[in-house]
Amino acid sequence: MNDIKVAVLGSDGVGKSALIVRFLTRRFIGEYASSSECIYRKRMSIDGRQLNLELYDPCSQPCEGKSTLNEQIHWADGFVVIYDISDRSSFLTAKAIVHLIRELHLGGTKRDTDSVIFLVGNKQDLCHMREVDREEGQRLASEGRCQFYELSAAEHYQEVVLMFSKIVRNASLGGKAKERRRRPSGSKSMAKLINNVFGKRRKSV
Numbered sequence: 001m002n003d004i005k006v007a008v009l010g011s012d013g014v015g016k017s018a019l020i021v022r023f024l025t026r027r028f029i030g031e032y033a034s035s036s037e038c039i040y041r042k043r044m045s046i047d048g049r050q051l052n053l054e055l056y057d058p059c060s061q062p063c064e065g066k067s068t069l070n071e072q073i074h075w076a077d078g079f080v081v082i083y084d085i086s087d088r089s090s091f092l093t094a095k096a097i098v099h100l101i102r103e104l105h106l107g108g109t110k111r112d113t114d115s116v117i118f119l120v121g122n123k124q125d126l127c128h129m130r131e132v133d134r135e136e137g138q139r140l141a142s143e144g145r146c147q148f149y150e151l152s153a154a155e156h157y158q159e160v161v162l163m164f165s166k167i168v169r170n171a172s173l174g175g176k177a178k179e180r181r182r183r184p185s186g187s188k189s190m191a192k193l194i195n196n197v198f199g200k201r202r203k204s205v
């Protein structure tokens with residue numbers, strides 16, 4: 001069975017955990033308690049093939065044994081790079097991450113990387129506070145050869161599922177057999193995920 005590794009990257013508070021939790025549990029959780037980086041696992045069937053998905057959610061707080069961005073990039077087969085459309089600085093961070101992924105994957109063939117970086121402008125429901133135009137996102141995506149999405153973890157369940165399903169499909173078609181370097185350390189079961197989800201005060205948006 002294929003193992004597909006997807007890293008969800010972006011600056012603090014852009015909604016990385018919210019998007020992952022939405023995809024895995026269907027729920028939007030306003031506040032999610034997580035003090036360590038972790039990997040969520042899910043078995044998926046894509047085009048009739050069984051896949052083991054590992055989704056990496058970094059922790060923005062300093063924590064022991066935390067992997068570096070370079071290690072996360074080497075570990076993953078696919079990347080979801082997230083920014084918050086109401087926060088320009090998060091867009092600049094996303095831009096730097098896209099460029100770093102491109103730089104570190106220079107050795108790979110074009111086919112390997114073209115379809116496995118997704119740039120996602122999250123919090124589309126906050127468009128009245130928008131600081132990053134949709135066109136800027138599209139421009140960065142075409143510059144970095146990424147697929148582009150604008151969506152809202154809070155409001156768009158179907159779009160979130162489609163986005164994750166598509167990156168898993170693309171990453172699995174890459175047929176990559178790359179050397180695995182040190183993998184990000186934390187690993188989390190669904191039970192732990194549910195604990196985190198219910199262990200913290202929920203905030204309405």
Ligand SMILES: Nc1nc2c(ncn2[C@@H]2O[C@H](COP(=O)(O)OP(=O)(O)OP(=O)(O)O)[C@@H](O)[C@H]2O)c(=O)[nH]1
Pocket residue numbers: 010011012013014015016017018019029030031032058059060122123124125126151152153154155203205
């Ligand atoms: N309005 C709105 N708020 C969102 C959305 N997605 C996430 N948030 C909020 O943004 C805040 C940060 O979300 P998280 O999922 O913790 O973000 P993160 O990127 O995992 O943050 P770190 O763990 O600090 O790296 C929370 O208050 C969420 O409720 C969204 O689509 N719309």
